[in-house]
Amino acid sequence: MHLPSQTRLRVRYAETDQMGVVYYANYFVWFEIGRVEFFRQLGWDYKQMEIADDCHLPVVEASCRYRAPARYDDEVIIETTVTALRASLIKFGYRLLRLSSDGNQLLAEAETVHVSVDKQMQKKRLPEKYQQAIRSTMS
Amino acid sequence: MHLPSQTRLRVRYAETDQMGVVYYANYFVWFEIGRVEFFRQLGWDYKQMEIADDCHLPVVEASCRYRAPARYDDEVIIETTVTALRASLIKFGYRLLRLSSDGNQLLAEAETVHVSVDKQMQKKRLPEKYQQAIRSTMS
Amino acid sequence: MHLPSQTRLRVRYAETDQMGVVYYANYFVWFEIGRVEFFRQLGWDYKQMEIADDCHLPVVEASCRYRAPARYDDEVIIETTVTALRASLIKFGYRLLRLSSDGNQLLAEAETVHVSVDKQMQKKRLPEKYQQAIRSTMS
Amino acid sequence: MHLPSQTRLRVRYAETDQMGVVYYANYFVWFEIGRVEFFRQLGWDYKQMEIADDCHLPVVEASCRYRAPARYDDEVIIETTVTALRASLIKFGYRLLRLSSDGNQLLAEAETVHVSVDKQMQKKRLPEKYQQAIRSTMS
Numbered sequence: 001m002h003l004p005s006q007t008r009l010r011v012r013y014a015e016t017d018q019m020g021v022v023y024y025a026n027y028f029v030w031f032e033i034g035r036v037e038f039f040r041q042l043g044w045d046y047k048q049m050e051i052a053d054d055c056h057l058p059v060v061e062a063s064c065r066y067r068a069p070a071r072y073d074d075e076v077i078i079e080t081t082v083t084a085l086r087a088s089l090i091k092f093g094y095r096l097l098r099l100s101s102d103g104n105q106l107l108a109e110a111e112t113v114h115v116s117v118d119k120q121m122q123k124k125r126l127p128e129k130y131q132q133a134i135r136s137t138m139s
Numbered sequence: 140m141h142l143p144s145q146t147r148l149r150v151r152y153a154e155t156d157q158m159g160v161v162y163y164a165n166y167f168v169w170f171e172i173g174r175v176e177f178f179r180q181l182g183w184d185y186k187q188m189e190i191a192d193d194c195h196l197p198v199v200e201a202s203c204r205y206r207a208p209a210r211y212d213d214e215v216i217i218e219t220t221v222t223a224l225r226a227s228l229i230k231f232g233y234r235l236l237r238l239s240s241d242g243n244q245l246l247a248e249a250e251t252v253h254v255s256v257d258k259q260m261q262k263k264r265l266p267e268k269y270q271q272a273i274r275s276t277m278s
Numbered sequence: 279m280h281l282p283s284q285t286r287l288r289v290r291y292a293e294t295d296q297m298g299v300v301y302y303a304n305y306f307v308w309f310e311i312g313r314v315e316f317f318r319q320l321g322w323d324y325k326q327m328e329i330a331d332d333c334h335l336p337v338v339e340a341s342c343r344y345r346a347p348a349r350y351d352d353e354v355i356i357e358t359t360v361t362a363l364r365a366s367l368i369k370f371g372y373r374l375l376r377l378s379s380d381g382n383q384l385l386a387e388a389e390t391v392h393v394s395v396d397k398q399m400q401k402k403r404l405p406e407k408y409q410q411a412i413r414s415t416m417s
Numbered sequence: 418m419h420l421p422s423q424t425r426l427r428v429r430y431a432e433t434d435q436m437g438v439v440y441y442a443n444y445f446v447w448f449e450i451g452r453v454e455f456f457r458q459l460g461w462d463y464k465q466m467e468i469a470d471d472c473h474l475p476v477v478e479a480s481c482r483y484r485a486p487a488r489y490d491d492e493v494i495i496e497t498t499v500t501a502l503r504a505s506l507i508k509f510g511y512r513l514l515r516l517s518s519d520g521n522q523l524l525a526e527a528e529t530v531h532v533s534v535d536k537q538m539q540k541k542r543l544p545e546k547y548q549q550a551i552r553s554t555m556s
Contacts, residue, residue, distance in 0.1 A: 013314070013324075014164060014307040016157040018211055023153050024476040025449075028442035029292040036291070036351070047351045059441040063480030069538070072157055073314070073325045121486070152453070152463075153446040163337040164306035168431040171303075175430070175490070186490045198302040202341030208399070212453070212464045260347070292440050296433040296489055303431060350435055 003137055004079040007037035008099070011074045021069035028062060031094045031110055034080035038092070042133050053127050057090065057114040064110040068098070075099040076107065082134050087125045088116040090134070142276055143218040146176035147238070150213045160208035167201060170233045170249055173219035177231070181272050192266050196229065196253040203249035207237070214238040215246065221273050226264050227255040229273070281415055282357040285315035286377070289352045299347035306340060309372045309388055312358035316370070320411050331405050335368065335392040342388040346376070353377040354385065360412050365403045366394040368412070420554055421496040424454035425516070428491045438486035445479060448511045448527055451497035455509070459550050470544050474507065474531040481527035485515070492516040493524065499551050504542045505533040507551070 009030065017023040035057075039046045049055045070076055077097045084091035091113045097104040116126040148169065156162040174196075178185045188194045209215055216236045223230035235247040255265040287308065295301040313335075317324045327333045348354055355375045362369035369391045375382040394404040404412075426447065434440040452474075456463045466472045487493055494514045501508035508530045514521040533543040543551075 012307060013156055013310050014162050017152055018155040018157065018159045019473060019475065020157045021475070024479060025153060025442045025445035028445065029290060032291050032442075045351065056436060058436065058438070058486070059483055061480070061482050062441060063478070065478050066476055069475070073323065151446060152449050158334060158336065160336070163340060164303045164310075167303035167306065168429060171430050184490065195297060197297065197299070197347070198344055200341070200343050201302060202339070204339050205337055208336070212462065291434055292442060294435040295430055296435065296437045298435045301431050 004081040004095070005034070005038040005041045007034055007078050007080070009033065009076060009078070011070055011072050011076065013072055016072050019069075021071055024064075024066065027064055027066070027070075027096065027108055027110065028112075030076070030078055030096065031062075031064075031080075031092070031112060034078035034094055035092055035112070037078075038080040038082070042137070044130070044133075049130070054118045055124065055127060055130075056117050056119070058117060058121070059112050060115055061113040062110070063112075064108055066108050068105060068107050070096070070098065070107050077104065082138055083111070085126075085131065085134055085138065088123050090114050090116070090126065143220040143234070144173070144177040144180045146173055146217050146219075148172065148215060148217070150209055150211050150215065152211055155211050158208075160210055163203075163205065166203055166205070166209075166235065166247055166249065167251075169215070169217055169235065170201075170203075170219075170231070170251060173217035173233050174231055174251070176217070177219040177221070181276070183269070183272075188269070193257045194263070194266060194269075195256050195258070195260075197256060197260070198251050199254055200252040201249070202251075203247055205247050207244060207246050209235070209237065209246050216243065221277055222250070224265075224270065224273055224277065227262050229253050229255070229265065282359040282373070283312070283316040283319045285312055285356050285358070287311065287354060287356070289348055289350050289354065291350055294350050297347075299349055302342075302344065305342055305344070305348075305374065305386055305388065306390075308354070308356055308374065309340075309342075309358075309370070309390060312356035312372055313370055313390070315356075316358040316360070320415070322408070322411075327408070332396045333402065333405060333408075334395050334397065336395060336399070337390050338393055339391040340388070341390075342386055344386050346383060346385050348374070348376065348385050355382065360416055361389070363404075363409065363412055363416065366401050368392050368394070368404065421498040421512070422451070422455040422458045424451055424495050424497075426450065426493060426495070428487055428489050428493065430489055433489050436486075438488055441481075441483065444481055444483070444487075444513065444525055444527065445529075447493070447495055447513065448479075448481075448497075448509070448529060451495035451511055452509055452529070454495075455497040455499070459554070461547070461550075466547070471535045472541070472544060472547075473534050473536065475534060475538070476529050477532050478530040479527070480529075481525055483525050485522060485524050487513070487515065487524050494521065499555055500528070502543075502548065502551055502555065505540050507531050507533070507543065
């Protein structure tokens with residue numbers, strides 16, 4: 001996997017608010033897309049992690065620093081890395097950039113912290129195969 | 140129950156878009172609130188219908204006619220009635236009004252059609268207790 | 279433009295609800311993406327229509343028939359056509375399909391009706407360049 | 418104003434995801450409701466602040482710590498206070514609680530930091546009347 005994991009999306013009309021910019025909560029929806037693509041680029045399907053391994057990763061902490069507003073129809077890039085990993089805890093870092101021919105612009109930086117749980121929301125160790133592969137992305 | 144079932148809400152900033160009005164898809168979120176309140180005013184909890192009776196009501200058709208835009212911080216009223224009922228089908232009608240001291244203004248009219256299904260999405264008859272009580276609201 | 283206009287997207291976790299399927303209001307967000315792509319494939323930028331031509335297309339009617347549920351991580355295709363066009367009114371038709379190697383599955387069919395207005399929400403004729411190009415897609 | 422400012426809401430079906438709990442980004446929508454109610458309880462209308470004073474408060478930082486999941490139909494309380502105030506910067510603190518007859522349960526704690534800007538997104542001093550009134554809530 002080339003690091004950081006990158007994924008692109010185009011801003012939807014529904015994601016704007018009456019200030020004419022993207023509503024701040026929607027950035028967290030995008031970061032979730034970044035997480036899913038991080039796993040996909042490692043060769044996994046987050047859907048299968050939930051079904052086959054009964055492994056869910058609810059968020060326990062989330063934070064974002066907004067640098068510049070994203071606007072309707074902007075193309076944005078989400079860069080995702082894992083910045084910390086423990087037995088049943090994983091921390092992602094994100095950078096959100098607006099794609100532009102004269103240099104991409106940083107729109108936001110963020111982190112989310114997740115715990116590994118089963119369907120009953122009981123903490124469980126993140127399976128070894130995920131541990132190893134994720135660790136290989138952290139140099 | 141006084142008919143139609145009424146429920147009020149205040150427009151959220153998140154529900155607006157860059158036109159400065161409520162994004163059109165969000166009306167359907169409000170109609171769902173109207174449905175839930177319709178059941179609550181009949182003495183039922185939709186959450187319990189899902190858990191205790193394994194009875195879910197996914198939407199098979201939805202339509203809305205938008206008359207005037209709803210805006211941020213407006214207080215709106217959702218009026219909900221059942222307009223048709225069959226063994227495993229239920230049709231709701233909605234009127235959305237902006238609350239105003241000089242007469243409420245009609246913002247939208249809508250319908251949704253639902254089928255009664257179990258957790259596996261198999262069609263099932265809407266339990267008799269619901270059938271009877273709903274029928275009592277339809278004169 | 280190859281007709282109908284097609285655009286693909288992948289279902290987001292945020293778009294599901296506790297039934298494990300996509301929440302019904304979110305389909306209307308996707309249809310808006312279909313509309314924007316329809317214009318883009320004709321060579322226009324809906325953003326520029328709003329800014330350069332002061333031409334906005336609020337929805338006056340929307341309806342959807344849900345055939346099968348969309349699920350998290352599904353790849354779906356939105357097919358968009360214009361089915362009616364008058365001076366200041368435009369009607370779109372949509373088909374939503376789940377992409378599958380053994381044949382795509384129809385998930386929903388929908389229509390939206392829009393009027394052409396200026397920033398003050400006053401009805402205005404859809405500019406001639408749009409009229410002509412859209413008409414060329416309707417055989 | 419009794420402090421902290423409190424506002425209640427009921428969890429919507431649309432706010433859940435397929436884990437059966439409220440999707441994490443939606444908490445930030447609720448905190449915005451808390452902010453609006455904070456201003457309303459001080460006697461102001463955030464809508465009027467935007468229109469009459471050309472004073473907007475975009476978010477520059479947001480963070481949340483999730484303690485326990487909110488579920489469909491839960492009644493939740495948002496407690497909002499201002500925790501820091503400077504010329505053109507305001508910081509809100511939030512506590513989200515599930516209402517329960519045997520003691521409310523803490524669901525989340527959060528902060529958002531805002532700058533005061535005009536319509537062109539240029540930083541401006543928060544008008545004195547707001548400064549004074551907000552300061553009176555901070556002992």
